[in-house]
Amino acid sequence: MHSLFAFAAPLALMLPLVAEAADVAAGSGVPGQVAPASAPQCDAAAAQDDPPLANPLSAMRRSSVANQVRIEQRVVVRIAPASPAARQNMMAELPQRTIAPRFEERGKEKCVALDGIAGVQTGSGNRLVLFLRDRRMISVNLEKTCRARDFYAGFYVEKNKDGRLCIERDKLQSRTGARCEVEAMRQLVEVDS
16 A cells, blocks of 8 residues: 555656646646637747746756855974984083983973974973974973873974964864863073082
8 A cells, every 4th residue: 555655646746747738738828727719829929938847956957056166275284202312312412411401491482483393292291392403492381181191192283374383372283182272382491400
């Protein structure tokens, strides 16, 4: 019973279209009305004014509007952890001591050039240490809710037009998916003991 209904439903929906097409073919011009016998069969000007009977898809295609295309470009920079050899080379010119060097934070930095970053190392809490190509070291404080250990494999940062990493603007993304805003940057300077 259900299969008969499924077969008959589309035919029932098409029945009014077939009747309308028959009326138009009979010459009345108005669906559902039969033309009188004395009326002329067809006028060429009237046929051009009336749109031909078309399926709904072709009518939709005619009324469609051209779409716009937007092209956006994103550049994401990956900063990898500094290798131990690179860290040793940065400190090679320092006099050799038996005591480990101590560093102190001095001078606030607002921005650092992304091209100048050679590597990164995790610090304690929410701090990262950036090793710059000009042999400086910068301490980076992340948001309080972020942990530096999430950035053990480095980080990604979206490159801005100025090509710099700035505080209270840029967000660092770890390879595990954590996103943290840079809150403060300070230069690390070796202190004599």
